[in-house]
Amino acid sequence: SSLLNLRELWMAHVGLSSFPTEVCSLCLLERLSLEGNDICNFEADFECLKHLQWFSLAKNQIELLGECFAKLSELRVLILEENCLKEFPQVLLQLGKLANVNLRKNRISQLHPTVSDFLTTSEQFSKLDFRENQL
Numbered sequence: 001s002s003l004l005n006l007r008e009l010w011m012a013h014v015g016l017s018s019f020p021t022e023v024c025s026l027c028l029l030e031r032l033s034l035e036g037n038d039i040c041n042f043e044a045d046f047e048c049l050k051h052l053q054w055f056s057l058a059k060n061q062i063e064l065l066g067e068c069f070a071k072l073s074e075l076r077v078l079i080l081e082e083n084c085l086k087e088f089p090q091v092l093l094q095l096g097k098l099a100n101v102n103l104r105k106n107r108i109s110q111l112h113p114t115v116s117d118f119l120t121t122s123e124q125f126s127k128l129d130f131r132e133n134q135l
Contacts, residue, residue: 004028012036012056019044027051035059035079046071058082058102065089073097081105081129088115100127109134 006026012035019042023032027048033056043066046052052072056079063084069075069091077100078092085106092098093115108130111119119128 007031009033018042021045024048030054032056042066042068044068050074053077055079065091067091070094076100078102087112090115093118096124099125101125102127102129103133104129105132107134111135 003026005028007028008031009023009026009029010033011020011023012033014037016034016037016039019034019039021044023029024045025048028051029049030051031054032052035056036059039057039060039062041062041064046068049072051074053074054077055072055075058079058081060083062080063086065080065085069089072095075095075098078098079102080089081102081104083106085103085108087108088103088111090112092101119125
């Protein structure tokens with residue numbers, strides 16, 4: 001298909017209730033926005049998304065991030081603003097290139113000790129936004 005060379009995909013505000021698994025076959029994708037949908041939780045096979053560097057899931061209904069996120073080894077920016085996360089997704093600690101995480105306006109009330117230790121000793125993140133949570 002002609003979409004296989006796609007580098008950016010914007011599917012914002014299109015009424016998605018689940019993660020569109022077809023996206024996982026777009027192996028050259030570098031930027032993906034699924035902002036403003038009704039996506040809750042998902043497990044997806046991110047094996048092919050080896051080039052994804054920027055991912056926005058802002059303004060959805062996400063409560064948990066699956067272990068599938070560990071496969072996004074090139075991810076540098078993850079936007080999870082305005083979701084329903086109650087804790088920092090520990091799977092993100094496995095992403096060595098992730099530098100910018102926006103967790104603004106979630107329901108995070110505390111940080112797991114493992115996460116706290118990592119965040120206080122690591123220089124990995126250049127920006128972590130926890131504003132408007134319950135910390």
